[in-house]
Amino acid sequence: MATERNHSDQELTEGIRSGQNYEAMIRHLYQKNYPGVHAYIIRNSGSDQDAQDIFQEVIVTFIELVKQQKFRGESAVSTFLLALTRNIWLNELKKRGRSQLREEKFEKNKSREEGDISRFIFHRELRSQLMGLLDTLGIACKTLLLAYYYENLSMREIFPLLQYENEQVARNKKYKCLKQLEQVLASKPELAGNIKSILLYE
Amino acid sequence: MSSKDINTDTLIRYLDGELQGRELADIEQAISENPSLQQELESLRSAQLLVKSYGLRQQVGNIHAQMMEELKATQPSGTPVRSLFTRGFRVAASIILVIGIAAAYQYATLSARNLFDANYTAYSIHQTRGEQAASRLEQLYLHDSMQLITTVFPNTKEPSQQDYFYTGNAYLQLGNAPDAIRLFTLLQQKNAATNQHMLEEDTEYYLAMAYLLNREPGKALPLLTQIHNNPQHLYHDKVSSWFLLKAKLLRDK
Numbered sequence: 285m286a287t288e289r290n291h292s293d294q295e296l297t298e299g300i301r302s303g304q305n306y307e308a309m310i311r312h313l314y315q316k317n318y319p320g321v322h323a324y325i326i327r328n329s330g331s332d333q334d335a336q337d338i339f340q341e342v343i344v345t346f347i348e349l350v351k352q353q354k355f356r357g358e359s360a361v362s363t364f365l366l367a368l369t370r371n372i373w374l375n376e377l378k379k380r381g382r383s384q385l386r387e388e389k390f391e392k393n394k395s396r397e398e399g400d401i402s403r404f405i406f407h408r409e410l411r412s413q414l415m416g417l418l419d420t421l422g423i424a425c426k427t428l429l430l431a432y433y434y435e436n437l438s439m440r441e442i443f444p445l446l447q448y449e450n451e452q453v454a455r456n457k458k459y460k461c462l463k464q465l466e467q468v469l470a471s472k473p474e475l476a477g478n479i480k481s482i483l484l485y486e
Numbered sequence: 487m488s489s490k491d492i493n494t495d496t497l498i499r500y501l502d503g504e505l506q507g508r509e510l511a512d513i514e515q516a517i518s519e520n521p522s523l524q525q526e527l528e529s530l531r532s533a534q535l536l537v538k539s540y541g542l543r544q545q546v547g548n549i550h551a552q553m554m555e556e557l558k559a560t561q562p563s564g565t566p567v568r569s570l571f572t573r574g575f576r577v578a579a580s581i582i583l584v585i586g587i588a589a590a591y592q593y594a595t596l597s598a599r600n601l602f603d604a605n606y607t608a609y610s611i612h613q614t615r616g617e618q619a620a621s622r623l624e625q626l627y628l629h630d631s632m633q634l635i636t637t638v639f640p641n642t643k644e645p646s647q648q649d650y651f652y653t654g655n656a657y658l659q660l661g662n663a664p665d666a667i668r669l670f671t672l673l674q675q676k677n678a679a680t681n682q683h684m685l686e687e688d689t690e691y692y693l694a695m696a697y698l699l700n701r702e703p704g705k706a707l708p709l710l711t712q713i714h715n716n717p718q719h720l721y722h723d724k725v726s727s728w729f730l731l732k733a734k735l736l737r738d739k
Contacts, residue, residue, distance in 0.1 A: 314553040343546050418540045423641035427634055433534055434541025445625050459495045465533040479532045483539050
């Protein structure tokens with residue numbers, strides 16, 4: 285395995301906020317925290333696949349919380365991730381109807397911090413439905429929007445890459461695609477109405 | 487600028503930080519005075535937020551596949567390291583011991599993942615070729631946009647052999663060995679069906695590397711042997727006797 289440099293919690297959160305060396309930060313989170321999360325899920329009626337699914341959700345949630353300045357570093361990153369895991373997994377067990385005893389035990393044992401965290405982990409299913417909306421756009425739109433808003437490529441870089449005639453054509457296409465996505469969202473008021481709590485954890 | 491002059495395009499330009507000076511001041515004022523503009527701005531902001539969240543999920547998903555491989559590879563194998571030392575040997579025995587321990591260590595630590603890491607270099611497109619009429623996927627590969635390639639490929643109508651090749655290599659770079667193997671194998675099948683030899687030798691080498699990454703040295707070995715035994719093969723120099731020996735040891739491990 286490629287050896288990763290050890291990052292302090294501060295370096296990690298600053299790296300995520302700045303978007304620099306993003307991949308290394310995600311890899312670091314996996315190396316330091318996945319074994320513990322995996323062990324926790326397996327000990328609590330989960331499978332290897334459950335552990336993998338939950339950990340991806342935990343990582344995405346953590347990164348979004350850091351970027352939105354909602355993780356303030358009051359606890360260690362590993363403690364926070366485990367608390368997120370416990371909350372997300374408990375919710376999953378509830379959904380599967382296998383949680384009664386565990387829930388009682390969890391509620392009894394959970395720390396104040398975990399009580400605070402629970403507000404971040406609602407809407408897992410709604411979030412997944414929201415992501416599905418992007419898939420309803422054509423591939424050209426999806427790629428263009430991802431290139432601009434996620435990969436942070438400039439229109440000058442994008443137009444030859446995605447084979448638009450020129451920068452202006454790519455720009456016009458981007459406007460149309462974003463408008464199209466806005467309309468798709470508007471057609472799902474149950475999702476659009478909750479989008480802040482779903483994506484901004486508010 | 488009055489509210490009625492402001493259309494969605496202008497709002498998007500505002501959100502994307504493209505407005506300046508007077509134009510910026512005007513739109514800010516119009517938004518502050520007009521609830522319907524505020525609402526539309528919020529909807530557009532939500533759409534952008536959704537794209538960013540989707541991109542993050544995609545990136546984490548790709549790294550996830552890679553990390554699962556790496557984490558599995560580092561789990562203790564429990565391979566015993568046997569001491570070769572017995573009484574009666576002095577200097578010679580010491581030398582044998584050192585060599586033996588070194589060999590045992592090499593053997594114990596030998597893994598398909600280590601062999602992959604030690605030998606893999608990402609495929610790089612010859613620049614002059616990229617400057618010609620490159621396909622969209624080739625352009626993305628040149629630009630190092632591996633994630634975008636994996637998004638674009640499944641929706642590419644009638645992908646060419648090159649498209650399969652670049653997508654296979656994109657998956658390989660992202661650490662997703664099963665999909666890399668799938669794409670390289672499809673390319674070989676496409677070549678066979680059309681009686682062509684497009685990127686044939688490149689595919690053989692990178693398919694072998696994908697098998698190593700996927701911890702299937704037994705499948706990598708025939709390809710590596712073929713490359714090693716053919717001095718004319720494009721990748722002959724990359725498969726040394728030492729590399730091949732390690733692959734053989736791995737197969738039998």
